[in-house]
Amino acid sequence: MDTTEAEVPTKSFPYVYLGPSDPSNLEGFNAVSINLDARLDSSLKWEKQLERAINYHKEGYNILWELHFGLFKELHLPLSDTSQYRSLNIAIDHFFDYILKDLSEVTIGVSIYKGPIDFSHNWSWEMDQVLNFRGWLSERFKDHHAFINEIGIQCSSLLSIDPKELSKNENGKNLVRFYCMQAAVDYFTLLTTRFEADSLPFVLLDTSMIDSPTHAFQLLDFEDFEFIQAALKGAPFESSKAIAWESKPFINGYIGKEYKAYQKPKIEPKIGIVIPSRALFDVKEIHFYDEIIKKIESRESIKLISEKNITIDWQGLEVLIAIDIESDSKRKLEGFIAAGGQVYTKNNLGLSQELPLTNYLNSQEG
Numbered sequence: 001m002d003t004t005e006a007e008v009p010t011k012s013f014p015y016v017y018l019g020p021s022d023p024s025n026l027e028g029f030n031a032v033s034i035n036l037d038a039r040l041d042s043s044l045k046w047e048k049q050l051e052r053a054i055n056y057h058k059e060g061y062n063i064l065w066e067l068h069f070g071l072f073k074e075l076h077l078p079l080s081d082t083s084q085y086r087s088l089n090i091a092i093d094h095f096f097d098y099i100l101k102d103l104s105e106v107t108i109g110v111s112i113y114k115g116p117i118d119f120s121h122n123w124s125w126e127m128d129q130v131l132n133f134r135g136w137l138s139e140r141f142k143d144h145h146a147f148i149n150e151i152g153i154q155c156s157s158l159l160s161i162d163p164k165e166l167s168k169n170e171n172g173k174n175l176v177r178f179y180c181m182q183a184a185v186d187y188f189t190l191l192t193t194r195f196e197a198d199s200l201p202f203v204l205l206d207t208s209m210i211d212s213p214t215h216a217f218q219l220l221d222f223e224d225f226e227f228i229q230a231a232l233k234g235a236p237f238e239s240s241k242a243i244a245w246e247s248k249p250f251i252n253g254y255i256g257k258e259y260k261a262y263q264k265p266k267i268e269p270k271i272g273i274v275i276p277s278r279a280l281f282d283v284k285e286i287h288f289y290d291e292i293i294k295k296i297e298s299r300e301s302i303k304l305i306s307e308k309n310i311t312i313d314w315q316g317l318e319v320l321i322a323i324d325i326e327s328d329s330k331r332k333l334e335g336f337i338a339a340g341g342q343v344y345t346k347n348n349l350g351l352s353q354e355l356p357l358t359n360y361l362n363s364q365e366g
Helices: 047-058 082-102 127-140 144-151 170-191 213-219 283-297 307-313 327-338 357-365
Strands: 015-017 031-037 062-068 107-116 201-206 229-233 243-245 254-256 271-275 302-306 319-322 342-345
Touching (some): 031 047, 047 062, 047 082, 170 213, 170 283, 201 243, 213 302, 283 302, 283 357, 307 327, 319 357, 327 342
Parallel strands (some): 062 107, 201 229, 229 243, 243 254, 271 302, 271 319
């Protein structure tokens, strides 16, 4: 199949201009982004932005609103502080009552965060967050011995662990990233409880600082992202669910300063690598997955698929590579095999038909 440009997207497949105000050329875009200052010290005077939106509406463009809350770096108080949360909700209420009431039909969504995917970089570790983090650890590790075995950091108790100290170790740094992502998504969900279908929450995530496709994929593999539209910058993989942000456009849409047409792949991927639902912290284990991805990707198109959504994500694939999966997933893989698919594994998973991963990797070298 020849590489061709996709049709101009509709509201469901947005091409959003995200750049300086009043651009001279919007050719190829079907929507514009308009920033609204919603920080704690904002006056919430959005008259000029509303006027711009109305003018764009008259010209036939949809709107992606950017509610700039200052998450999370600019928040002055802990995330648990109710007064701060109420203040942010005042801005949300004002947005719905003053902005969205007349423009909901041309609104494709509301961006509530734009920044790094690594929330741990600027995370505020006040005591509430430290306690929440220790409780989160207790849900994931049987005891401190299990923690030591998996993370490789000595501790006397899970209730004595300092997340700042963990970040000095690569395994610990990965662990802290998962917690901060979960806490951030929880706060996104809390802030958007009033949002409806015509005000889908967006988060713009810069993944360029994370080189590992496995780690980046797992950070985004949250069920809550089913209700939040992610836009990714510099993602080390193509996502069938996300929108591209200032990167090579994805099939679902694009956000950026310069128009880039979506290019259909010449060859659709036929091989999928199952990324486990179990969070991977060990850098050696992550590196193992990354090396497989790198080796195969150098020769053919691949698709990373989530173990949690394996029966959905395998559509169109002929080969699956499964390294470490749960027992329920084995039954799903049997369905893939029954439908004529091939499964390659590192260790014997006990499937009715499975092939050694080394066979596949060696065939790639031939």
